[in-house]
Amino acid sequence: MAKFGAKGVTLKDKLEGNELDLSLCDLNEVPVKELAGLPKATVLDLSCNNLTSLPSDFCSLTHLVKLDLSKNQLQQLPLDFGRLVNLQHLDLLNNRLVTLPVSFAQLKNLKWLDLKDNPLDPSLAKVAGDCLDEKQCKQAAVRVLQYMKSIQSELDRERQRKLQAERELEKKREAERRAREAQERELRKREKAEEKERRRREYDALKAAKLELNKHRKKENGENPKFSVSHSSKQPQNKRSWSGILLKMLLFLLLTALSTLAICKVTDLQHKPVCISVNMLYEDALAVLQSHRIMQNVLRPNSQE
Secondary structure (H helix, E strand, O other), X not given: OOEEOOOOXXXXXXXXXXXXXXXXXXXXXXXXXXXXXXXXXXXXXXXXXXXXXXXXXXXXXXXXXXXXXXXXXXXXXXXXXXXXXXXXXXXXXXXXXXXOOHHHHHOOOXXXXXXXXXXXXXXXXXXXXXXXXXXXXXXHHHHHHHHHHHHHHHHHHHHHHHHHHHHHHHHHHHHHHHHXXXXXXXXXXXXXXHHHHHHHHHHHHHHHHHHHHHHHHHHHOOOOOOOOOHHHHHHHHHHHHHHHHHHHXXXXXXXXXXXXXXXXXXXXXHHOHHHHHHHHHHHHHHHHHHOOHHHHHHHHXXXXX
């Protein structure tokens, strides 16, 4: 527990009921930890000291109902001063305050306020007015709270506009990113199609070159390129079919001639005019054959018979 004075007086010793008087103690800083241990001290007097600022943890003293900070050298209040939501009476007379924190608007229970003898911003000074009596100090509390709430609302709207602008910018960036990705996909798709078309043309060109090379080789080998494929397979088959027919016809004629000759030689029809003509033709044919040396050896055994 902090001690005050030569006699070792503590904060608890200075507590009278719910009031704690620390005025005229030549304080340079507020003993927040010790004050937090005295939740019954809802009225705190820190006037007439050498305080230039309040620590941020001072705002944890939410049990305070009345606070006197007059006649110090405070240049500003903590940003979260609005946490002192139970505060009803606030004396800031004769300090060096220019503005109040925006969180000041959260002091919804504030009923009394004195901001005299501070170098306040002209707008804030006009709103606060004088605090020469109880009524003016109460009006100052109401007007300042309304003023700070309007500032807070404007800041909130500005923050919302910034957030909205950031969201719109993010959406725009996202749309641009998606558009770039779509363009890249379309470009890759086009490149892939072009590559496929190029390979197809190369394949067709290679195939055409091979066909042309085969035609050139066949031409060099004496083949007709136009008919080499179609007639090469059909001509041997046609030749075989025609030769077979001719052979059959020759055999038929030969058998017919031999049959007629045999009939005219053996039967009684040999004296008929037709058989006489046939026999004469046969004799003439034998005579012609015998005139050839090649056939003499073949016909000699027949003549001997």
